[in-house]
Amino acid sequence: xxxxxxxxxxxxxxxxxxxxxxxxxxxxxxxxxxxxxxxxxxxxxxxxxxxxxxxxxxxxxxxxxxxxxxxxxxxxxxxxxxxxxxxxxxxxxxxxxxxxxxxxxxxxxxxxxxxxxxxxxxxxxxxxxxxxxxxxxxxxxxxxxxxxxxxxxxxxxxxxxxxxxxxxxxxxxxxxxxxxxxxxxxxxxxxxxxxxxxxxxxxxxx
Amino acid sequence: xxxxxxxxxxxxxxxxxxxxxxxxxxxxxxxxxxxxxxxxxxxxxxxxxxxxxxxxxxxxxxxxxxxxxxxxxxxxxxxxxxxxxxxxxxxxxxxxxxxxxxxxxxxxxxxxxxxxxxxxxxxxxxxxxxxxxxxxxxxxxxxxxxxxxxxxxxxxxxxxxxxxxxxxxxxxxxxxxxxxxxxxxxxxxxxxxxxxxxxxxxxxxx
Numbered sequence: 297x298x299x300x301x302x303x304x305x306x307x308x309x310x311x312x313x314x315x316x317x318x319x320x321x322x323x324x325x326x327x328x329x330x331x332x333x334x335x336x337x338x339x340x341x342x343x344x345x346x347x348x349x350x351x352x353x354x355x356x357x358x359x360x361x362x363x364x365x366x367x368x369x370x371x372x373x374x375x376x377x378x379x380x381x382x383x384x385x386x387x388x389x390x391x392x393x394x395x396x397x398x399x400x401x402x403x404x405x406x407x408x409x410x411x412x413x414x415x416x417x418x419x420x421x422x423x424x425x426x427x428x429x430x431x432x433x434x435x436x437x438x439x440x441x442x443x444x445x446x447x448x449x450x451x452x453x454x455x456x457x458x459x460x461x462x463x464x465x466x467x468x469x470x471x472x473x474x475x476x477x478x479x480x481x482x483x484x485x486x487x488x489x490x491x492x493x494x495x496x497x498x499x500x501x502x
Numbered sequence: 503x504x505x506x507x508x509x510x511x512x513x514x515x516x517x518x519x520x521x522x523x524x525x526x527x528x529x530x531x532x533x534x535x536x537x538x539x540x541x542x543x544x545x546x547x548x549x550x551x552x553x554x555x556x557x558x559x560x561x562x563x564x565x566x567x568x569x570x571x572x573x574x575x576x577x578x579x580x581x582x583x584x585x586x587x588x589x590x591x592x593x594x595x596x597x598x599x600x601x602x603x604x605x606x607x608x609x610x611x612x613x614x615x616x617x618x619x620x621x622x623x624x625x626x627x628x629x630x631x632x633x634x635x636x637x638x639x640x641x642x643x644x645x646x647x648x649x650x651x652x653x654x655x656x657x658x659x660x661x662x663x664x665x666x667x668x669x670x671x672x673x674x675x676x677x678x679x680x681x682x683x684x685x686x687x688x689x690x691x692x693x694x695x696x697x698x699x700x701x702x703x704x705x706x707x708x
Contacts, residue, residue: 312551312566314558322561345518352520355528357563359604360518370596373589383579390576391597398565398606 319399323357325499327396329421330403330489333414333468334431335460336446337438339477339485340405343431346482347489348403356499359395361388362405376457382413389417396425401498409465427492428471435460437478472496525605529563531705533602535627536609536695539620539674540637541666542652543644545683545691546611549637552688553695554609562705565601567594568611582663588619595623602631607704615671633698634677641666643684678702 320326330347332340341362348358367374371387374380385408395402408414418426438460439447450458457463468474473492475485493499526532536553538546547568554564573580577593580586591614601608614620624632644666645653656664663669674680679698681691699705 313555314551314564314566318558319563322558322563345520349519352524352528357525357528357605358520359600360520361600365600365603369599370593372596387576387593390578391600393575394565394567394571394597395601395604397571398601399563400604400606 316397316399323399325356325401326497327357327399327401328425328427328493328496328498329392329396329417330401330427330429331392331408331414331417332403332405332429332431333408333471334477335433335435335438335465336407336458337441337443338431338433339475339482340407340431342482343429343475343477343485343489344403344405346486350486350490351401354499356401357399358401358403360403360405361391361395366391381410385413385417386420389420392417393421396421407459407465409459409463411466411469414468427473427496428468429489429492430468430471430474431477432467432474433477522603522605529605531562531607532703533563533605533607534631534633534699534702534704535598535602535623536607536633536635537598537614537620537623538609538611538635538637539614539677540683541639541641541644541671542613542664543647543649544637544639545681545688546613546637548688549635549681549683549691549695550609550611552692556692556696557607560705562607563605564607564609566609566611567597567601572597587616591619591623592626595626598623599627602627613665613671615665615669617672617675620674633679633702634674635695635698636674636677636680637683638673638680639683 316327330344332344334340344360344362348360351358366388370391371384374384385406388404388406392402392404414428442448446455446458447461449455450461459465473488475488477485494501522533538550540546550566550568554566557564572594576597577590580590591612594610594612598608598610620634648654652661652664653667655661656667665671679694681694683691700707
């Protein structure tokens, strides 16, 4: 049969019929990107995962993108030069866009120290889809926590261009939400994020 | 308050608690990659979207990755040199892996003409997560369809290295499924894919 193309039933071009809107209908929530930004140790990943856990309990479809699952995979070919950092954030932005299209609420947890890079991601998505959440925490608190021992190594000169030590962190000018992780409890921080989602129509209480 | 770190409630490191297993529980299906491969015009995208529509009706979480949403975004920096083609498939593999981790059943529709590249993606994922589906269709049928007018341009020498014309297509040796799109109806093709998913435990009939 394979050499006898007497039937060509597949000729008709089928485009995507499962749209973002239909996914939202199935999921009972909208998809957005929650872009957590802040110093290393400010609690971005902690907060992102805590929000995800709470959203899972409510039956949401979510995904956390962070260094753990991106740096060793999609961006394994990239280093930490200025150029590679820009490309790293660009790819994360593009992947986030695919997840949003797939109906998934994405939570990203990257230092993403430069305003310009974050703005590029905001522009890449529709602006409405990008919710910037600033995990604000004084450098000395982050350094005291030093969960991964990176500050010690940066101070010893073993890590070059380390944000907060030898490379700048540019604070968000007008983020959708600021969480002071040095003073707010994790539970309150999670609640603040949920309120933002509610306010932005990601879900409704009904 | 922000300068007075008297409370540090977020110090505890929270790792991911929403695992792939819990996502599968919520979704009521497993996540895999359905990797459709075949000549341009063989019906990969058509079949992928038709399968997605059928799965949506069953409440599945799915996503189709194809040239439309990848080439202009995540891989916009890549051309069609051998090196760029390899990197293109690598990134698609890595993104597929993230979606699988997120509990989403991914359907990819790329010519992906080289065995070695497809094998790399299979290796990247756990082998069990990669289901290769060969959309088999004679070149002359694909060329007659020429939905996008690419074969005409390739024959005219306007596109270099075009698969089937001026660049080889390496058939899968042992794909999980072969669909002869020149003889099977689209409905039957969709059914064959669903049977594969059932057989591989992606969902159960109950």
